Amino acid sequence: MNTISIHDLSLTxxxxxKALxxxxxxxxxxxxxxxxxxxxxxxxxxxxxVGLQRPQSGQISFNGKDVIxxxxxxxxxxxxxxxxFGVYPKISAWQLLDHLARLKGIVHASERKQQIGYLLDRVNLTAQRYKEVATFSGGMRQRFGVAQALLGNPRIIIVDEPTAGLDPEERNRFNMLLNEISEDIIVILSTHLVEDVRHLCAEMAIMNNGMVLAHGKPGQLIQELAGRIWSREIALADIEQYAQQYRIISRQLIARRMHITVYEQDTPAGFQPLTPALEHVYFNVLQTKS
Ligand SMILES: Nc1ncnc2c1ncn2[C@@H]1O[C@H](COP(=O)(O)OP(=O)(O)OP(=O)(O)O)[C@@H](O)[C@H]1O
Ligand SMILES: [Mg+2]
Incomplete structure (x- = not known):
């Protein structure tokens, strides 16, 4: 079992x-x-x-070792x-992965060849393996970035907004890949996409203004909102009046009609109950704790 422990970490x-x-x-x-x-x-x-910048205070340990x-x-x-990812050099995807694999200490050429072939296939880039990475589309670069992150059998994978710029099919493939490899290692994934977290993550945290505002299992956090989420359609002009009376956690314009979702302990008149979802958790936490 791998463990990352972060304690009172602050960075300005x-x-x-104050970023953390x-x-x-x-x-x-x-x-x-x-x-x-x-x-x-x-x-x-x-x-x-990952050690790219030093915090002013706090501790981080990985499997008991001091990371800072x-x-x-x-x-x-x-x-x-x-x-x-910065600037890509003008060499092919295969060459660049080979170079990065050497840096990661994969010294045997046959092992590099086997791993690179496997990873290019997993991220659907086999057909482009001899193309320069600098000429890749945004989504192809992102998939290349994923392949390089997986080189060398890591025990911890940290991916910052990995699905940004991927089309729905690639996003799905990528999510399934992460899901498969995360069984025996730590995968930390940052995203604005509530759905990705809901479907993939056993544990999660919600951050804003450098602070962790909530953490736990998605299902548990959702359960805490049971019976407290309500919605209704209102006239656009009445929005301010509703905002004064209720804790509105989201507002949505659907076919020119305004729909609001509110958090309330007791049934508000004229509202329909909603089954809570992770989106409600997210917006509720940002509304009340930010
Ligand atoms: N190198 C830097 N120097 C100064 N301020 C920075 C620097 N990097 C980030 N910040 C600021 O620190 C805060 C946190 O930024 P950070 O990039 O960590 O946010 P994020 O959650 O990754 O956002 P996003 O979803 O847009 O990627 C922001 O206010 C940002 O403007
Ligand atoms: Mg960011």
Missing amino acids: YKNGV QEVNLHITNGMFGLLGPNGAGKSSLMKTI QDPRYLQQYLGFLPQD
Whole structure:
């Protein structure tokens, strides 16, 4: 079993932005989803775990070893897909993977060949293996990024918004791949897509403003809202009046009609009960705790 323990982790950038504020998390094998809006601190947390930046205070350990003191211990077991991969060199997908595999310490040519062939197939890039990565489409680059993260049998995979830019079919393939490999390792996935977390992750956290606002199992967090989520259609002009009276957790324009979803303990007049979903958890947490 692999374990990441994060204790009171705080990081402030030079411009004064508090990107992480006393973050506490305990993560073991399986998929862990990190949900949060733009600027929540997801990438900051991931970059700090992988040792790309040092926090001002707090601790991170991986399998009992101090990650902040010695990032190399975690890095040898790490597959990382950053949000911005940077500039791609003008070499083929195969050559670039071969180069990265050497850096990861896969010294035997036959082993590299076998792994690279397998991974290119898994991310559906076999036909493009001799094309320059610099000429790939956004989705192809993303899939290449996934393949490089999987090189060298990592024990921990950290992927920052991996499905951004993938079409629905590729997103599905990718999610299934992560799901398969996460059985024996830690996979930390950041996303804005509530659905991905709902379907894939056994454990999750919701972040905003550098803080972890909720964490637990998606099903449990949803269960806590049972009987408290209501919706109705209203006139567009009445929205402010409803906002004063109820805790509106989402508003949606459907075919020019306004639909609101509210959190209330008791049945509000004129509303229909809704079966709670992870989206409600997400919006409710962001509304009340941000
Ligand atoms: N290098 C940096 N220097 C200064 N501020 C930064 C830096 N990187 C991020 N920030 C700020 O820190 C906060 C957290 O940013 P971060 O990139 O971690 O968010 P995020 O949750 O990954 O957002 P997104 O979903 O948009 O990727 C934001 O306010 C951001 O503007
Ligand atoms: Mg980010």
